[in-house]
Amino acid sequence: xxxxxxxxxxxxxxxxxxxxxxxxxxxxxxxxxxxxxxxxxxxxxxxxxxxxxxxxxxxxxxxxxxxxxxxxxxxxxxxxxxxxxxxxxxxxxxxxxxxxxxxxxxxxxxxxxxxxxxxxxxxxxxxxxxxxxxxxxxxxxxxxxxxxxxxxxxxxxxxxxxxxxxxxxxxxxxxxxxxxxxxxxxxxxxxxxxxxxxxxxxxxxxxxxxxxxxxxxxxxxxxxxxxxxxxxxxxxxxxxxxxxxxxxxxxxxxxxxxxxxxxxxxxxxxxxxxxxxxxxxxxxxxxxxxxxxxxxxxxxxxxxxxxxxxxxxxxxxxxxxxxxxxxxxxxxxxxxxxx
Numbered sequence: 263x264x265x266x267x268x269x270x271x272x273x274x275x276x277x278x279x280x281x282x283x284x285x286x287x288x289x290x291x292x293x294x295x296x297x298x299x300x301x302x303x304x305x306x307x308x309x310x311x312x313x314x315x316x317x318x319x320x321x322x323x324x325x326x327x328x329x330x331x332x333x334x335x336x337x338x339x340x341x342x343x344x345x346x347x348x349x350x351x352x353x354x355x356x357x358x359x360x361x362x363x364x365x366x367x368x369x370x371x372x373x374x375x376x377x378x379x380x381x382x383x384x385x386x387x388x389x390x391x392x393x394x395x396x397x398x399x400x401x402x403x404x405x406x407x408x409x410x411x412x413x414x415x416x417x418x419x420x421x422x423x424x425x426x427x428x429x430x431x432x433x434x435x436x437x438x439x440x441x442x443x444x445x446x447x448x449x450x451x452x453x454x455x456x457x458x459x460x461x462x463x464x465x466x467x468x469x470x471x472x473x474x475x476x477x478x479x480x481x482x483x484x485x486x487x488x489x490x491x492x493x494x495x496x497x498x499x500x501x502x503x504x505x506x507x508x509x510x511x512x513x514x515x516x517x518x519x520x521x522x523x524x525x526x527x528x529x530x531x532x533x534x535x536x537x538x539x540x541x542x543x544x545x546x547x548x549x550x551x552x553x554x555x556x557x558x559x560x561x562x563x564x565x566x567x568x569x570x571x572x573x574x575x576x577x578x579x580x581x582x583x584x585x586x587x588x589x590x591x592x593x594x595x596x597x598x599x600x601x
Contacts, residue, residue: 316373360465508567
């Protein structure tokens with residue numbers, strides 16, 4: 263049972279991270295028979311506000327979006343604090359945006375829950391053109407969930423195949439009513455929340471150069487399958503890096519739904535834990551990109567491995583990896599920036 267959750271924002275190339283004056287969202291879902299008291303804090307003392315929440319009374323889950331405006335540079339750790347009652351099966355997403363008003367930005371929210379393949383958070387009415395609309399959804403189906411973004415101009419930011427959560431955004435051209443929607447497969451119970459925030463010329467824009475655009479962590483359990491799948495929305499032209507750390511269960515090769523070529527960056531460390539890194543340079547992206555790992559070995563009981571996928575802008579090629587083993591086992595790889 264969970265009493266505190268820590269999540270790390272996406273890494274940017276600002277001198278400190280996140281960039282000064284930007285907006286941070288943390289959206290999360292949890293299961294609790296008795297709803298706990300929640301708050302969000304971070305390591306720089308930013309002010310966090312509840313933007314939207316919904317309780318799925320059928321399945322006993324709660325989904326929420328918190329946000330912080332005009333974020334202090336150097337914010338690194340966001341904490342979701344649970345008090346009163348513990349929560350189980352917590353999953354979270356952190357997103358960063360610039361050009362959002364630094365004060366009085368809130369312009370509406372909505373929340374809904376149901377069971378279907380079509381997810382909507384309910385209608386909300388905005389008062390200002392150019393609002394940022396951010397939607398978060400979580401399903402009850404567990405592993406094996408695929409997500410589809412809503413019709414243009416929706417953009418899928420995150421899609422968790424094993425943890426059953428997703429986030430998307432758009433900039434609403436004209437003020438008025440909007441019903442944020444996306445799709446999930448297979449049909450399952452879900453809860454979804456959305457928030458609208460007013461735009462303004464604010465926050466430090468990300469400069470050119472190498473930086474992490476998206477980062478997704480997955481945790482496995484009772485791993486015996488010969489393959490593992492991961493949905494990873496990303497943009498065309500980015501470098502994709504996937505790292506595996508597990509017991510004696512690791513990938514021998516990777517492929518994806520866009521036929522990108524994945525290169526093993528070094529010799530696998532086959533002790534416990536096993537560590538391996540693959541990368542695909544200048545990859546063809548897709549909101550529905552599905553990565554398949556061909557696995558060997560097994561973890562039949564207890565907790566499984568940790569898997570991370572990273573989308574990197576402004577990089578190409580790869581140098582030889584460094585490997586070492588001592589009390590801690592690691593594998594590292596360096597990527598070159600575009601000139």
